[in-house]
Amino acid sequence: MQSQTSPLGEFDLIQRFFKTQSELMLTKNPGSVKLGIGDDCALLKIDPTEEIAITSDMLISGRHFFADANPEWLGWKALAVNLSDLAAMGAKPLGFTLALALPDPNPSWLEAFSRGLFAIANEYDCPLIGGDTTAGPLNICITAFGGTPKDKAIRRSGALEGDDIWVSGTVGDARIALAALRHEIELSKDDLALVEVRMHQPTPRVNLGLALRGLANSALDISDGLLGDLKHILKQSSKDAEIFLDKIPKSSTLLKQSQIIHHQYAASGGDDYELCFTAPKCKRDVIAKISADLNLPLTQIGSIKSMQHSAPEIHIIDNNGKELNSQQATFLLKSFDHFA
Numbered sequence: 001m002q003s004q005t006s007p008l009g010e011f012d013l014i015q016r017f018f019k020t021q022s023e024l025m026l027t028k029n030p031g032s033v034k035l036g037i038g039d040d041c042a043l044l045k046i047d048p049t050e051e052i053a054i055t056s057d058m059l060i061s062g063r064h065f066f067a068d069a070n071p072e073w074l075g076w077k078a079l080a081v082n083l084s085d086l087a088a089m090g091a092k093p094l095g096f097t098l099a100l101a102l103p104d105p106n107p108s109w110l111e112a113f114s115r116g117l118f119a120i121a122n123e124y125d126c127p128l129i130g131g132d133t134t135a136g137p138l139n140i141c142i143t144a145f146g147g148t149p150k151d152k153a154i155r156r157s158g159a160l161e162g163d164d165i166w167v168s169g170t171v172g173d174a175r176i177a178l179a180a181l182r183h184e185i186e187l188s189k190d191d192l193a194l195v196e197v198r199m200h201q202p203t204p205r206v207n208l209g210l211a212l213r214g215l216a217n218s219a220l221d222i223s224d225g226l227l228g229d230l231k232h233i234l235k236q237s238s239k240d241a242e243i244f245l246d247k248i249p250k251s252s253t254l255l256k257q258s259q260i261i262h263h264q265y266a267a268s269g270g271d272d273y274e275l276c277f278t279a280p281k282c283k284r285d286v287i288a289k290i291s292a293d294l295n296l297p298l299t300q301i302g303s304i305k306s307m308q309h310s311a312p313e314i315h316i317i318d319n320n321g322k323e324l325n326s327q328q329a330t331f332l333l334k335s336f337d338h339f340a
Helices: 010-028 071-088 107-123 173-181 189-200 206-211 226-237 259-268 281-294 326-330
Strands: 033-035 050-060 092-102 128-135 139-149 164-168 218-221 239-244 275-279 298-306 314-317
Touching (some): 010 107, 010 128, 050 071, 071 092, 071 107, 071 139, 071 218, 071 275, 092 107, 107 128, 164 281, 173 189, 173 259, 206 281, 226 239, 226 275, 314 326
Parallel strands (some): 092 128, 239 314
Antiparallel strands (some): 050 139, 092 139, 164 275, 164 298, 218 275, 239 298
């Protein structure tokens, strides 16, 4: 971002790019928000029959996105990754706060960023209700709030032996987009456009999460890689899993790559923000109807097994019905490490 001759002050910045649009949303539909931006705290009206789900995600320039990233896409993604967490627990979005550090309050950058931010906020009826701004290296931190019926949140710890393991949409596209942008692989212009949207403007599966209430035994969103994230369910549920490698859903763009690349990117690529969930086998017909109703592919990729050792394991089955050995499976089980 380039410096301006007349830099914006903090409160001018908030009023111009965030407060006005937030107030407009709340005027149209206040929902659970009693008081939004403008006081020391926001106020949410709490329904005694519900619980509040709270999630925070931070995006750091150079770590989570390129320094020259499109600010409109960045505004969308910053909220999308939080809505994805709410979706995984079956929570309905209520509102969010934004903490934003900027090296320079560039009006054109802020205009584009807020446009992307409020585009997704309006789509999922999730108003901005507060936050903070300061000077510093570009850092975007959002805390989102959602509501779930009391004791009905979908947790990671509920997987049961015999459950099917499901994945929404396709996985691996964000990773192949990143590889192309890093010039690790070559994609056609059309293919890059298709997967780049998946990387920069992911779709949080909020409606799926709501539909899975009372149906899924466990769930999480796929942010750091499918199999690596699945291990969080297994650890908290004290279970093993069997996964059929060829069943993991992949886009036609990803399938154009070599078998080793499309398997690796789909299994461990990350940044997909699809949902992985488990449900009893007897619910397959219900899940098929949800898939049709939402026009969203839901793919059964394996099943939950009893834990055989002191730590959970994922048994990966190849297209010949044979289990991969530990050396073969290693590159598929890696996931993104925020400190690596």
